[in-house]
Amino acid sequence: MSLAAPPHHPDAPRFRVRPPANWINDPNGPFRWRGRYHLFYQHNPDAPVHANVHWGHVSSPDLARWEHHPLALTPTPGGPDEAGCWSGCVVDDGGVPTAVYTGVDRDHVGLGTICLARAADPEDPALTEWTPLPTPVVTGPPPGLDVVMFRDPFVFRHGGRRWALVGAGHADGTASVLLYDCDELTDWRFAGVLLDGTDPVAVEAFGTGATGWECPQLYAARGGAWVLVVSLWDGSPLRTGYLTGRLVPGGDGGLRLEPRTGGRLDHGRDFYAPAVLQEPDRALMWGWSWEARDQEECERAGWAGVLTAPRVVDVHPDGTLRVTPAPELDLLRAAEPFVTAPGRSPLPEAYDLSVTARTPMAVSLLRSAAGADLTVRLDPGEGTVVLDRSGRPRTQGEDAAPVVVRVPCHVELSLRVLVDGSLYELFVGDRAVITERIYRRPDDVRQLTVPDGATVTGWELVPPTHG
Numbered sequence: 001m002s003l004a005a006p007p008h009h010p011d012a013p014r015f016r017v018r019p020p021a022n023w024i025n026d027p028n029g030p031f032r033w034r035g036r037y038h039l040f041y042q043h044n045p046d047a048p049v050h051a052n053v054h055w056g057h058v059s060s061p062d063l064a065r066w067e068h069h070p071l072a073l074t075p076t077p078g079g080p081d082e083a084g085c086w087s088g089c090v091v092d093d094g095g096v097p098t099a100v101y102t103g104v105d106r107d108h109v110g111l112g113t114i115c116l117a118r119a120a121d122p123e124d125p126a127l128t129e130w131t132p133l134p135t136p137v138v139t140g141p142p143p144g145l146d147v148v149m150f151r152d153p154f155v156f157r158h159g160g161r162r163w164a165l166v167g168a169g170h171a172d173g174t175a176s177v178l179l180y181d182c183d184e185l186t187d188w189r190f191a192g193v194l195l196d197g198t199d200p201v202a203v204e205a206f207g208t209g210a211t212g213w214e215c216p217q218l219y220a221a222r223g224g225a226w227v228l229v230v231s232l233w234d235g236s237p238l239r240t241g242y243l244t245g246r247l248v249p250g251g252d253g254g255l256r257l258e259p260r261t262g263g264r265l266d267h268g269r270d271f272y273a274p275a276v277l278q279e280p281d282r283a284l285m286w287g288w289s290w291e292a293r294d295q296e297e298c299e300r301a302g303w304a305g306v307l308t309a310p311r312v313v314d315v316h317p318d319g320t321l322r323v324t325p326a327p328e329l330d331l332l333r334a335a336e337p338f339v340t341a342p343g344r345s346p347l348p349e350a351y352d353l354s355v356t357a358r359t360p361m362a363v364s365l366l367r368s369a370a371g372a373d374l375t376v377r378l379d380p381g382e383g384t385v386v387l388d389r390s391g392r393p394r395t396q397g398e399d400a401a402p403v404v405v406r407v408p409c410h411v412e413l414s415l416r417v418l419v420d421g422s423l424y425e426l427f428v429g430d431r432a433v434i435t436e437r438i439y440r441r442p443d444d445v446r447q448l449t450v451p452d453g454a455t456v457t458g459w460e461l462v463p464p465t466h467g
Helices: 200-206 295-301 327-332
Strands: 022-033 036-044 054-060 067-073 084-093 096-104 113-119 130-132 147-158 161-170 175-184 187-196 212-220 226-233 239-249 255-264 272-278 283-289 311-315 321-325 343-346 350-357 361-368 374-379 384-388 403-406 413-420 423-428 432-437 447-450 455-460
Touching: 022 054, 022 096, 022 283, 036 067, 036 084, 036 283, 067 096, 067 130, 084 113, 084 272, 096 147, 147 175, 147 212, 161 187, 161 226, 175 212, 175 226, 175 255, 187 255, 200 239, 200 255, 212 272, 212 283, 226 255, 226 272, 239 272, 283 432, 321 423, 321 432, 327 350, 350 374, 361 413, 374 413, 384 423, 384 432, 403 432, 447 455
Parallel strands: 022 084, 022 272, 084 147
Antiparallel strands: 022 036, 036 054, 054 067, 084 096, 096 113, 113 130, 147 161, 161 175, 161 212, 175 187, 212 226, 226 239, 239 255, 272 283, 283 311, 311 321, 343 447, 350 413, 350 455, 361 374, 361 447, 374 384, 384 403, 413 423, 423 432
């Protein structure tokens, strides 16, 4: 089955991962197996609401063409995941792809268990069947830490051993990432706290207010740095953050992160719960973008949520995040660009646009008869990019003030805009990303306006013709 999800609506993304219908949230377990990328996600197959959580499943040969597969994980009646198969990862365990995920039982009060499920046929490139183990490998948080939130395992390798992170929150309001030694995947040992929210670098990067750190992810970057990614849970999932630093020996034979710097992972309001795939020469990241519209509209549409385009993530020499669209996304570009010069041009429903500014200027992406244009202002001298959607108030009551991103000043400032229906992803050079959901209104016209003095090239997104 192709990725396109009928019936088509202009707001419905066509080239990013989402199920044919109903609900999607966190991306889970990005995994490379026998020449294919596999990506799983939280999914309610029955309605566009967050409930009845399964694992959906897609795979791709090239990060551009995606194929839907049957549900990978389904709650087991009477089992540790009967109330939901929540977030986790997928690892190669001795030649057998194995899902490591959060099981939620009927008495769920915020504390999950860590469950395993194995691919029924490792020789199957599509990995269409999975068999859950009946007993969790971790039945709950370690004693003595007063943990009230415990979920989202992430497995990684360091020092020739296998380790796992688990997101946590404590009764006193402190967030943390717990560490486990799981060199044998069926035998986990608590190995201490990797990092908690009282760390001064974390406080400077994230501020205060998050009572738990969800979906911890860790990847190795250039120069020996490690990058910890967390979703900052404060009752309203709006923020994600990163910290870069070193892994150093910790107590109880474990590890701890010694952070150097950190900040916002995404500067938009519609990005959460990212998942990372560590490859030998790079790390890839996907995030979840929820709907910034009323539940009644989601129910009428029959779908809710989408995953972002894959991003290559690394660090700059100063320890700040380096992030760019995966180069495989170029496969979605039409053979010829629809715009190559400043001026006014109609915009398709899905496009890939590059703009380079050498002087302060504004680029318009949507024109409104009411005067509420969607614009991006670039100022290379000040090192600022401003996404102005102030004339488009949020249906969920969020602040509609412009989104401001600051990057190092340069002679020129580059912007790459990936738009797929209502999903807008703005890459400011390789320094920052803004992810937003923008829904077209009846008086909106998709029109690009770029002033003289800029360099612009744009391609419509089309299904790849190869393969």
